[in-house]
Amino acid sequence: MNCIRNLKVASFLLFVILPIFNYAQTKQKFSFKIPQEKINALFSAPPVEENFNIFLGIPLTLYTPEGKPISLYFFENKSMSNEMKTILPQVKTLSGYSTDNTQYLLNIILDGTSISGFTILENGLPIQIKKELDQYVSYYVEAKPFQCEVTDSGLRNLQSGNRTASNGSSLRTYDFAVVITDEFEAQFGGAAAAIGVVNEMNVIYNRELAVNLTVTVRPEDNTFNVIPPGGSSANYGGTVVSAYFTSSEYDLGHVFHYSTPFWSGQGRFRRSL
Numbered sequence: 704m705n706c707i708r709n710l711k712v713a714s715f716l717l718f719v720i721l722p723i724f725n726y727a728q729t730k731q732k733f734s735f736k737i738p739q740e741k742i743n744a745l746f747s748a749p750p751v752e753e754n755f756n757i758f759l760g761i762p763l764t765l766y767t768p769e770g771k772p773i774s775l776y777f778f779e780n781k782s783m784s785n786e787m788k789t790i791l792p793q794v795k796t797l798s799g800y801s802t803d804n805t806q807y808l809l810n811i812i813l814d815g816t817s818i819s820g821f822t823i824l825e826n827g828l829p830i831q832i833k834k835e836l837d838q839y840v841s842y843y844v845e846a847k848p849f850q851c852e853v854t855d856s857g858l859r860n861l862q863s864g865n866r867t868a869s870n871g872s873s874l875r876t877y878d879f880a881v882v883i884t885d886e887f888e889a890q891f892g893g894a895a896a897a898i899g900v901v902n903e904m905n906v907i908y909n910r911e912l913a914v915n916l917t918v919t920v921r922p923e924d925n926t927f928n929v930i931p932p933g934g935s936s937a938n939y940g941g942t943v944v945s946a947y948f949t950s951s952e953y954d955l956g957h958v959f960h961y962s963t964p965f966w967s968g969q970g971r972f973r974r975s976l
Contacts, residue, residue, distance in 0.1 A: 734839070742818060751779065763799065765832055767841060768830065774802070777811070778797060778798055780798040781876060782810070784917050787920060798909075810906045812899045814899075875913060879918045879955050880957070885923050927947065
């Protein structure tokens with residue numbers, strides 16, 4: 704991930720969306736159970752704030768694929784917009800922090816009664832945690848094919864202090880507008896799945912770039928029927944996003960679409976980063 708530091712944020716942001724979500728499970732994995740009361744307690748996780756006390760978070764122990772326990776304290780993060788919190792009250796995005804390693808970050812999404820999570824170890828290996836039947840599994844993952852097209856045709860300069868260009872001295876937060884196609888929704892389950900993608904993205908962005916994306920997801924409907932991206936250009940992504948969001952609602956816009964064997968996306972930069 705060190706190569707990220709040599710790239711401009713605006714050039715990199717939308718290109719890592721797809722490989723995060725398009726991971727294939729490797730053979731090595733570890734199975735474990737989490738008491739339901741531990742999962743339910745996560746709904747009470749306090750919001751993360753600057754200079755927060757880690758011990759005020761909700762404690763939860765997860766495991767690496769080798770079975771090594773990771774003790775974490777979880778806080779509600781800023782991956783979801785207020786609009787999404789209102790529409791999906793059963794969904795919550797959280798970040799877990801370790802007292803043993805201050806650089807460690809594990810993001811999870813809580814959807815009703817179960818969680819799924821994503822992290823990257825110090826050796827650069829990505830780990831996925833998800834529920835399978837009545838237990839959870841932790842496994843290393845590897846990238847699968849993806850495609851992504853991005854345009855900056857609607858780019859504007861964002862003056863310092865305006866909107867969400869700066870969130871304190873260390874973390875910059877941007878409003879991320881996502882339109883999901885009917886095909887994406889049918890394959891992955893709708894807005895919660897898209898929120899999960901962005902929550903996983905923020906593991907990398909928070910750690911490597913001090914950037915956070917706060918997502919608002921709006922499904923394709925009769926307002927504007929989206930043409931699958933196979934026959935369109937990245938510029939079309941801007942047309943789609945503009946049909947569902949006003950220009951004042953977002954800094955970055957993207958379309959999430961699924962088509963075998965890829966899931967793909969088209970994006971637009973609305974503001975310079």
